[in-house]
Amino acid sequence: MIRxxxxxxxxxxxxxxxxxxxxxxRGLQGSGLTVRMRAVLEILHRNGDASVPELAARLEIKRQYVQVMVNETLQAGLTERRVNPRHKSSALVSLTDTGRALIADVLDREAVLVAQIGAGIDPAEAERALNVVQALTEKLKASVKE
Amino acid sequence: MIRxxxxxxxxxxxxxxxxxxxxxxRGLQGSGLTVRMRAVLEILHRNGDASVPELAARLEIKRQYVQVMVNETLQAGLTERRVNPRHKSSALVSLTDTGRALIADVLDREAVLVAQIGAGIDPAEAERALNVVQALTEKLKASVKE
DNA sequence: TCAAAATGACATGTATAATGTCAATAAGTT
DNA sequence: AACTTATTGACATTATACATGTCATTTTGA
Structure with a gap:
């Protein structure tokens, strides 16, 4: 059973x-970023500009907390507000050049680390493991919803 | 990269x-247990009596917090203190009959759930995934320590 | 014997959120 | 255009799951 x-x-x-x-x-050491600021920057980097509620949906946490996270990145000059054509009072959050360079650098270094770690792990095995983990997660979620 | x-x-x-x-x-609903109380009971159930510092070592969290968790189980009558032959002022925490029955029931129901979930997942695949995840965890830990 | 370590108890601090509320705006509906 | 309803930002409060610091009391081990 435990086995x-x-x-x-x-x-x-x-x-x-x-x-x-x-x-x-550890990878954030010296970058001035916190883990939660990094999370915001990463999404903007991968998916482009987004409003706070959109970010909240992606992060699956409440918009009120995402607002806090975003405000930190704004204050640090890593993001800026832009006019949102879809909603006039909900600005899009957009990476500044500084922010874009910083997150790109962080993600690059993370990729290097993953590559190093991946050296001892067969990519095909990793993919199979990923599938199992995804299936397992779905089933657990479903079991709670029932 | 993201792929x-x-x-x-x-x-x-x-x-x-x-x-x-x-x-x-969800499985704890109605049992009167909290997740952290369950964690204490589970270890005692699987490994037998233990002192608070020993529990802390297993849980890999600080003894001060484990003390809080354990005190809750003591107060609920699910555990009791026993003389520790190894350390005279650090009692062993031991399941009471009530505690033992309760955690056994909880673990049983969890096992049923896992079995249901496992229905759609090949055990051999699960085992391979486990190996990958364990290796990955070790490597990540090592990378931080360096 | 005596210094160092372990323990329980308690107080405080911190990170990561959830929840509640409000006022301002925006969107959709008639 | 008017009106209702929803969305958003901002702020305050609360909760959870720990870590950290400290102290007095044992306990251990040299």
């Missing part, structure tokens, strides 16, 4: 997450 | 963990 690989996999998610977050935090 | 399965796997750890914790929480 059930699925059970063990479920309980490995916390150590994995903690290790991942520690690694991210 | 790197390893990268995706790393970022799936948070959703997986959240889904898992939501499922655990």
């Amino acid at each position: 059930d690989p699925l059970y063990q996999l479920i309980w490995m998610s916390r150590p994995l997450m903690q290790a991942a977050e520690a690694a991210v935090e | 790197d399965p390893l990268y995706q796997l790393i970022w799936m750890s948070r959703p997986l963990m959240q889904a898992a914790e939501a499922a655990v929480e």
Whole structure:
């Protein structure tokens, strides 16, 4: 029962997450970024400008907290407000040149780290593991909703 | 880069963990247990009596917080203090009959849930995924320590 | 024997959110 | 155009899950 690989996999998610977050935090050393600022910048970098409620939807956390995160990036000069053609009082948050350069650099260094780590792990195995983990997550979510 | 399965796997750890914790929480409904009390009881159930510092070592969180968790289980009558032959002022925490029955029931129901969820997942695949996740966690930890 | 370590208890601090509320605006509806 | 309803930003409060600091009391081990 305790030997059930699925059970063990479920309980490995916390150590994995903690290790991942520690690694991210370490990669942020000296950048002046916090993990939560990084999260905002990453989404903007990957998906382009977005309003605070849109960011909240992607992050799956409440807009009120995302607002706090975004305000920090605005204050740091890493993002700026732009007119939102879709909603006139809800500005789009957009990376500044500084912000774009910074997040690009952070993500690059993270990619290098992942590549180093991936050296000992077969990409095909990783892909299969990813599929299992995704399926497992879906099923767990579904079990709670029932 | 964003398509790197390893990268995706790393970022799936948070959703997986959240889904898992939501499922655990749901399984605790009506038991009067909190997630943190359950964690204490589970360790005692699997490994037998332990002192607070020993529990803290297993949980990898600070003894001061574990003390709080344990005190809640003591107050709920789910655990009791026993003389510790190894350290005379640090009692062993031990399950009461009530506590033992309760955690056994909770773990049983969790096992049923895992079995249901496992229905759609090949155990061999789960085992391979577990190996990948464990290796990945180790490597991430090592990368932070360097 | 005596210094160093371990323990319980308590107080305070911190990160990551959720929740509640309000006023200003915007959108959709008639 | 008027009116209702929804959205947004801003701010305050609360909650959870820990870490950290400190102290007095044992306990251990040299």
